Amino acid sequence: MNNEAPSPKTALIIGAGPAGLMAADVLSARGHKVVVAESKPSVARKLLMAGKSGLNLTKDEPLDQFLDSYGEARSVLQPIVSAFGPPEVQAWAESLDQEVFTGSTGRVFPKAMKASPLLRNWLGKLAQQGVEVKTRHRWVGMKDGYVFETPDGRLTMKADAVVLACGGSSWARLGSDGAWMDFVDLPIAPIKPTNMGFDVAWSTHMEKYFGTPVKGVRLMAGPQESRGEFVISKTGIEGGGVYELSRFIRDGETLQIDLLPDMTIENIRKRMEIPRGKASLSNHLRKTLKLDPVKQALLMEFGRPLPSDLAPMLKALPISLRGPRSLDQAISTAGGLPFDVLDENLMVRTQPGVFAAGEMLDWEAPTGGYLLTACLATGRWAGLRAAEWLSA
Template sequence: MTDALVIGAGPAGLMAAEELARAGRRVLVTEAKPSVARKLLMAGKSGLNLTKDEPPAMFTKHTSGGGPALFEALKSFGPEEVKDWARNLGQEVFTGSSGRVFPDAMKASPLLRAWLLRLADLGVEFRTRWRWVGLDDGMQFETPEGVVTLNPKVTVLALGGASWSRLGSDGTWAQMLSGKGVTLAPFKPANMGFCVNWSDHMKPHFGVPVKGTALLVNGQTTRGEYVISEKGLEGGGIYAISAAVRDGADLKIDLLPDWPLEKIAARLSGPRGKTSVSNHLRKALKLEGVKRALLMEFGNPLPDGAALASLIKALPVPHAGPRPIDEAISTAGGVRFEAMDENLMLNALPGVFCAGEMLDWEAPTGGYLITTCLATGRHAGRAAARWSQG
């Protein structure tokens, strides 16, 4: 028996469990995988980016698709609150030159260990390898001991999106909720790479980072590093513009963003004699390595003069669409905000709340994802505690 049930042990679920426990509820957290917070630990392998150090109004502008409840959650638990929360777990943080905030330890494991100890002190219990399979006559789970049905007073669902299924976010919950009248937006990849059918000419550049270019989408210019992979284009710079390109915007690359068009045209107008085009680009513009390779890949046959200068400033990128959804860092789509009230409780299922990436919102990498998951988990957990009292 339990007062409160939390299904899903990622950041949103753990935060909801903490709020419920602080309100005096007996809390059980179930997780389908053998251990908790697997995606958080994976995110922390290259440095756990907890949040972005910027004013709340600017922070929320990077989140799209969310309803008023999401923005209310971020209003009360934004970047400053996330930093304080980490410090209260004994994890000091620092802000990098880009404004991204990391724990001093960089990894996720010290923070997670401290958090789980605090939850244990609050009486939160965990069951792993419990997969949620139904909600008729209670919450049903497939467990190592067989099928178990729970009837808690209140439930928070924090089941993740539909990417990285091997870490637990497989989106299989969507069919169960839609069968109960919960309206959902279709899942779409977010923060993902794009497929490019490279010629053999590009093979020597697989794995090479592209620095010092700008990405042009919908009249906006974005600077950021990305990588040439065997499958296409990936990395932070690409993720920042991935939503717009996924939804149909053209992608172009400015190979020399610090050079005005006129300067490039003037440099190219000089005589090249018997010098090859490739060497002329290297000598006149210092266009070398992977930048020159991208120009040859996407621009051949290269035009002359002013047309070539224009191509260097806005090189079209023909791609074959986003990488598969399971490879995406996150997903858009999920439970629509109109399917819930202002407390993130499902209209069709009173007493059942939702939090985290399973909600229909998206944001770029850079701390926005984790912060929003924590904020919605806190919002749903506090609301669930109040509802169970009433």
């Protein structure tokens, strides 16, 4: 079955994640007919998954500091995120009847913590604005339009403006499988995992610590450091503290852990000079430095043979890693459509009227609200510019 659906002054959004839904929101609010095509049976699956552990919407911090988290993409994203940054994201959530609060680290969450109430209210708003969402519509190519596999067969759709919001290449079961890269006929920056855990070849003595969180540490990799915690798993390490450094570790920097971040080397040495007597090294470390069992286990795992002066190692314990987790196990990905194939409106230079947004663009950021904020901001930016294109 091959149907063609010409639709004057229609915007087609491909992908119903945060970026695609935000593009649909601003386009429909300006009176344009909007069709959203989503490959999965339901929308925003990755957003819902992220919300299971508390939906981190954004981070309440100065804009310059916030923008620094985007690394090399900072200059491109600056006008986009400046127009829809932490204050605007919070106001947007509250406009959907989701009261927010800021945690001790500056991370902003809806009071409901989950993503489902926000998404439900957002979809209700989009329905009122006339947005048509077509699920189980998988984009499979281009031939006289945008070709989709649907439950009713193959369908070709045309539109006056298109926003591509196809996601990255992680968590394929939730819809971000990167299949779009096979047929967009555009340059693609290599896809790399980011915000992921790392594999470790643990010795048997670490087995009893699998699942144990490591708190009160400072992690360092190259120019970046984190005071976040992480978890020891059966296959390695994972968690917010590791995710913040993941791109630097992935690119070759050594991960080091400061097991006593609130003590100086001199202070550690002074305490270690207390006579040990008949106490074991483990008890001596526990009594003099309050070094808990999991930190001691990490010291023994990666520090042997132990030097006579333990203080420098306690402040910068090098961690031996086998490598990053697989692409599909990463929270997000770097790579995708390079910004140089897009103009300042996020429109594809060689395809007038086609815009791109979200994680399919070549940028990366740590978890902590930066990912979601940039997806929403680029979706809004592309949607507004598409609306201007339709009205021109």
